[in-house]
């Protein structure tokens with residue numbers, strides 16, 4: 001795997017393709033993922049978003065996974081993990097775990113003491129919740145009917 005944190009122009013399209021390919025996100029959510037890349041390309045670090053990209057080690061250099069995280073404004077040292085996605089063909093081979101650990105390491109280096117991540121409570125997201133729990137996140141809150149009637153927001157947290 002080739003690791004990098006710098007955002008490239010090609011990441012707008014690569015992130016769109018990767019996030020859409022997971023089949024986990026609405027078109028609106030895919031647009032938001034791309035917006036965070038575009039905002040960072042336009043404004044650099046002042047955008048407040050940090051990234052970890054994992055590119056294929058072969059000639060294709062295809063984006064196989066990424067995270068996007070950032071300090072939560074108006075908190076002393078809390079950070080949100082906004083996005084994590086691994087290409088469907090590469091899931092369940094440890095890449096998600098590597099991405100989240102590297103993001104935590106970088107966030108800690110920037111002074112983060114607590115990492116938060118939101119996910120959904122519905123059945124489709126059971127593997128995602130299992131992933132966060134396996135990575136040491138604790139269920140900090142459940143907001144019933146948040147995304148839609150019957151679809152809760154589940155907030156996970158981890159002390160770094």
Ligand SMILES: CC(C)(COP(=O)(O)OP(=O)(O)OC[C@H]1O[C@@H](n2cnc3c(N)ncnc32)[C@H](O)[C@@H]1OP(=O)(O)O)[C@@H](O)C(=O)NCCC(=O)NCCS
Pocket residue numbers: 022024084085086087090091092093094095096097098118119120126127128130131132134135
């Ligand atoms: C969630 C996601 C990032 C995990 O990445 P991954 O590379 O598949 O995860 P890993 O291989 O590092 O898995 C680490 C551990 O998490 C747990 N886990 C991961 N996927 C799981 C699944 N489908 N079912 C149950 N547990 C799972 C396991 O304990 C796994 O360890 P193991 O394989 O040794 O049992 C990836 O599945 C993904 O992109 N999902 C779709 C998008 C998504 O849900 N993003 C988060 C939105 S909030």
